Amino acid sequence: MLGLNKKDTTLLLVVAILTLCAPFILNPFPEGSALAQFNAGYPDLMQRFVIFGIFAIGFNILFGLTGYLSFGHAAFLGVGSYSAVWMFKLLSMNVIPAIILSMIVSGLFAVVIGFVSLRRSGIYFSILTLAFAQMSFNLAYSVLTPITNGETGLQLTLNDPRILGMSATADGSIPVTSLFGLEMRSTYQMEVGAWLFQFNAGYYLCAAIMLLAFYLAIRIFRSPFGMMLRAVKSNQQRMRYTGLNPRPYTLAAFVISGMYAGLAGGLMASMDPLAGAERMQWTASGEVVLMTILGGAGTLIGPVLGAGFIKYFENIFSKINDNVLHSWFSFLPDGLEDFIVTIVHPFIGKGWHLTLGILFMLVVIFLPGGLVEGGQRIARLFRGKKTANTSKTKTEPAE
């Protein structure tokens, strides 16, 4: 359907079902239970999952297909956020113009940076993109403060013009972002026994856009254009000898991927109208690289998994503190409880970086294809050897 083959359709449907049911899936533990700490089904984190999913899908179009490793992709995300917030400040609180503008501006940015950076390949390309992104970050943090509001990040205020909207609501607060009147923060709560599920309008908007972005990515991967990009990765020289100029293809991939990042940035600002300069720092660019590699570069679903994995650790593990630990292990005798808490302590709360670092290493050592390979191995275990080759649906390595 929709011009996809059967395997891709299945994949798209699975992803669609998973994202639509995320409020249930991510909240497996009843409210108030000791394990509720691991629930991730609240609006902000769910939004982050899909937004960073979009970011990583876009990054993968460039990296997974062409092999060009951009180390400055966060710049597009940041530019997208700034454009969106400016749209909220000047025009209206509707998210549609903001998202459109963020894609246009980041696309233009990508054309310029891509045009220059793509003159080089390999690590030279990586460093060029890194240099552009770091320059954007440093300037946004300091000299460009009138545009970016520097350290604090660009925020809405009560005296923004908002030509098509209102500067302040009747009760004197800043209006909230909306989609033709549907507030992005509005949340429907459903209580089922001990469980509490939250259905957030903003999340479903992001999820719908992510599905669209995912569908588009599948189409690109399977198109002649995608084939051309793979050709760039495997052997540029041969491509040139056959009379094809790889530059327009790589530039197109770079711009598409930059617009994906801009879209992610615009969505981030639409969910939470703030644009901080840190979004452009090299660590943020590094993060999307890690997400993609961790999930499985060149696979369709891998980057999304990687994005979810990292964001989950950042938001869930960092919030576990010693009190929570004590409540988990309170059934143990006192001495043993303290002992276990002492052992676990360095890995949670302020130690979440450590856990993440260890997991990076474990994944890359034992699962060379990233999380996707882990999934395949499990799938193979269940299916047995006979159907081992069918599990290729998901990977489809880029080469």
Add this chain to the structure above:
Amino acid sequence: MDAIILQILNGLDKGSAYALIALGLTLIFGTLGVVNFAHGALFMIGSFCAVTLSKILNLSYEVVDPTKKDFLGNPLKVKMPYVESWFGTDMGAAIIDWSVPLAILFSIPVMICIGFIMERGLIKHFYKRPHADQILVTFGLAIVLQEIIKYFYGANPIPTPAPAVFKGSFDFGVILGFDPNTIIYPYWRLVYFGFAALIIGAVFAFLQFTTFGMVVRAGMADRETVGLLGINIDKRFTIMFGLAAAVAGLAGVMYAPINSPNYHMGMDFLVLSFVVVVVGGMGSLPGAVAAGFLLGVLESFASMNQIKSLIPGIDQIIIYLVAIIILLTRPRGLMGRKGVMED
């Protein structure tokens, strides 16, 4: 004029730190073909060798001094370092004072060991893996290393002063015929510069004039052929990794008095050192050193008030701007070789 000389001095000093880190990074790049994101962490660990030694030398027993009170109003426990009680107060104090130079001796074996363990235990298995995997695993390693340091030493910087004789600064202006106080430069930074020059010279001499170095250079140029000649290049590569770790570590030890070490200093240097290496040209040792000094000097010039008033914010971006210009005019950096890390 004096301002320019001053900034050249500054630039050489900054450049020597960049060059030392970039040198180790290039050694690993060039010989092993590994993108080592943990190299900054090695520099950081070097600094913490200095911190650790000074902590060891300051290991103390407590003497209760009834005349003074601590913050809760209890009698104050005064710390007496063991070193002082063993070697006498003067000698002990002198040893503690010289802890940073002593840490050089302490750090070499430590860093070589860490390098060996890293290479044998982890990096070795990644020679044939894609660069993406190398980035992920070494980045993970860097995070783990720095979190371990943070666990033991906290997040705040730890003061690690240079020996008292190196305190204060040297007045170059007087020698060159300027007014006093126009060109002053701290003694320890001069020491750092000299030390860096020494290390860089030693590494080059080692690679140039020893058989071992010759084999490694041959391996850098064409690893397969060297292997076919029946030379065990792997073992030599392990040693090279240890050497690179030691160079990074020494750079870190000597850097400790300049800026108090903290656990994330490696990450602060990581991006910069990659830029330096790439601007110098992948796989080129002289390129890395030259780029280190070049970027150091340019960075110093960009921070001059006269230049900042012409182009506001130039000191924020100068390094990256220079990197872009060089990479666009010289496709493989200053002295890069064709085909290294280009795919």
Add this chain to the structure above:
Amino acid sequence: MSKTNLTRRGVLKSGAVAGAGVALPTIFTASSAAAYTNEPTGSTVTLGFNVPQTGPYADEGADELRAYQLAVEHLNGGGDGGMLNTFSSKELKGNGILGKKVEFVTGDTQTKSDAARASAKSMIEKDGAIMITGGSSSGVAVAVQGLCQEAGVIFMAGLTHSNDTTGKDKKANGFRHFFNAYMSGAALAPVLAKAYGTDRKAYHLTADYTWGWTQEESIVAATEALGWQTVNTVKTPLAQTDFSSYIAPVLNSGADVLVLNHYGGNMVNSLTNAVQFGLREKIVNGKQFEIVVPLYSRLMARGAGENVKGIMGTTNWHWSLQDEGSKAFVKSFGTKYGFPPSQAAHTTYCQTLLYADAAQRAGTFNPCGIAEALEGFDFDGLGNGATTYRAADHQCFKDVLVVRGKENPTSEFDLLEIVEITPRGQVEYAADHPMFAGGALGTCNPGA
């Protein structure tokens, strides 16, 4: 999957149904019955402690967290009660807040405005926190304050020193106990003039972001009013670690005082570098060269070691203060953790107590009720003398400490000595002062 049932019409229809399903319930987080966001209905109330646990300010964050835990213990009737015993308001009885036991959740701001907001949102949306507090930088404070205003919870700022937090970025739901850059300037300048004379030429190195700028502006204004000249003000990049190229030209500029408008790691490095260059031994214009660090953090100053000796600056609070409140706080903190609290710990402890007391007096957790109770609230016994939460901008006005790096410290905590306690009257300013102009509190937002 058969292709037939996905006609264009079918897709449109199902899309419309799905759209309607999403569009119908337009209710914000709290269920419609609640009067305000996260109204506590059970026997407990949850506070959100949002502090830097990773990154360069992790140690300050850890100290803030210790203070929060201590405050919660005291509010729930545990420990020795700390400053509850010296606090001028006697509403809190050690049985939680309004009879509800106080619980807390923690999060990591990473000292990034984005991450801080994510963490605060998760506390509000997932854990039902009724109040957010903490932070160790002004950027984070302003960002989280904006979020709390939108979400309808109270924000009790932690360590934030920029004028903007209660100036152009002030919010009706946000409150700051910590002092600000203007107060630093007003308190420091007279002491500097007394110690170093009124005929001085100052050279400023300033961290190139909003906090640095407001501090530079404040110090320049305050010192120039007393006759000092400002030779030059130079911005340094935030990511700078080696300040040598900024410090080297200082001596040559004819300045005889160097003002370092840096905080945290920047401050440690720039001060260390300045001392390395031997600036403090120099005689310029016939006067001893001096270095000034307007905002001191004792925790970070430890990183500069011996270099802080004799350097003047200001702080919000110091453990060596001898009033009853400070002594009680130092005693209970020191007994529990084994070392004295930092100013970050003090301000966050106070903020928690002030919030709890306001809720108790208001008789509700409704942010608007609490805001009303805090506005114009006069109190004493929390270590800074008589203090007022001004209604016009939600800034606390209290005495400011001018401190100097101690020459002969007796322990690793004994780094600073108090030079002067500048009385509150000297650091007060009008709510519409130009340095604080440009923003509006707006109205308090209870959410829901």
